Amino acid sequence: MTTFSASDVPSMAGRTVVVTGANSGIGRAAAHVLAAKDARVVLAVRDVGKGRAAAAGMSGRVEVRRLDLADLASVRAFAEDFTEPVxxxxxxxxxxxxxxxxxxxxxxxxxGTNHLGHFALTNLLLPRIRERVVTVSSSGHRMGSINFDDLGWERRPYRAMGAYAQSKLANLLFTSELQRRLSEAGSTVIATAAHPGTSATNLLRFDGRNRVRYLAARAAIGLLAQSDDDGALPTLYAAVKDIPGNSYAGPRGFLETRGAPKLVGRSARARDAEAARRLWEVSEELTEVTFPRHSLQAA
Incomplete structure (x- = not known):
């Protein structure tokens, strides 16, 4: 059985890679590998100071640009300033x-951050993207559902994990619909997705309320988690391997929590083509950003 490691990433010389949230966790780990493989890597981060600190630990050509995915004005500014190919x-x-x-x-x-920010960023950059779009989802998508009547949790009691699972399911529906639209437009760009398994990132933060639950969650993650370097491997796999569009990569180990990456399955809800189309249309309305079909054809 052939496994994939960071050493299997080919030379990325002459290529530009934009990585959002690359100042920490699996984003930083993936950026580090790509920079070492001679890519020009752009760390698209909310905190430029933290981004520069991360870049200082990387070799090669690494740049830092500000991007706040929780602010569509910031997303538009980033895309407008990025005039070169990606x-x-x-x-x-x-x-x-x-x-x-x-x-x-x-x-x-x-x-807003996990789905809509990336939805807007991708479509705004798409006329300049030459190879692929990789979107990081989560095995937590299996617990998710898209509540089109209450995407913003205004009519229901807020459940943080339910909202997270909804956003990660949205990532996979976005990937599948993006691939459908790219294929329909005759583009050679592909859309893929990945999940890191259980990775010891800083996503889980103490909110000041239930310390016992927080510590229990951290302990469980500590037992199951793989390192950021290993957690980044599915992302790298989805970014560089010769795989079909709409592929989904994750760890091959127990319950996809850890291990070398491979192509993995997804929930039935994540394969719902009608939900994917509906989510795309709603996302266009919410962000006022549309699929740049004519720009792709012109390119």
């Missing part, structure tokens, strides 16, 4: 189970 866009940044809050545009934070 070979690979890695939609990695995310928030996990925070207390209820909203983005600058009034969306529930996890849906």
């Amino acid at each position: 070979d690979v866009l890695i939609n990695n940044a995310g928030v996990m189970i925070p207390p209820f809050s909203r983005t600058a545009d009034g969306f529930e934070l996890q849906f």
Whole structure:
């Protein structure tokens, strides 16, 4: 059985890779490998100071640019300033189970950041993307459902984990519908997805309320988690391997919690083509960003 490791990433010389949320966790680990393989890597981060600190630990050509996915004005500014070609866009940044809050545009934070921010960024950059879009989801998508009547948790009691699972399911529906639209437009760009398994990232943060539950969760993650370097391997696999569009990579180990990456399955809800199309249409309305079909054909 052939396994995939960081050493299997080919030379990325001449390629530009944008990684969102690359100042920490699996985003930083993936960026580190890609930079070492001679890619020009752009760390798209909310905190530029933390981004520069992360870049200082990487070799090669690494740049830091500000991007706040919880603010569509920031997303648009980033895309407008980025005029050069992008070979690979890695939609990695995310928030996990925070207390209820909203983005600058009034969306529930996890849906707004994890899905809508990346939805807008991808479509705005798409005329300049040459190879693929990789979106990081989660095995937690299996617990998710898309409540089209209450995407913002305004009519229901807020459940942080439910909102997180909804956003991660949205990532996979986004990937499948993006691939469908790219294929329909005759584009050679592909959309893929990945999940890190259980990775010891800083997504899970203490919210100041239930310390016992927080410590229990951290302990469980500590027992199952793999390192950020290992957690980044499915992302790298989805970014560089010769795989079909709409592929989904994750760890091959027990319950997909850890291990070398391979192509994995997804829930029935994540395979719902009608839900994917509906989510896309709703996302276009919410972000006022549309699929750039004519720009792709012109390119």
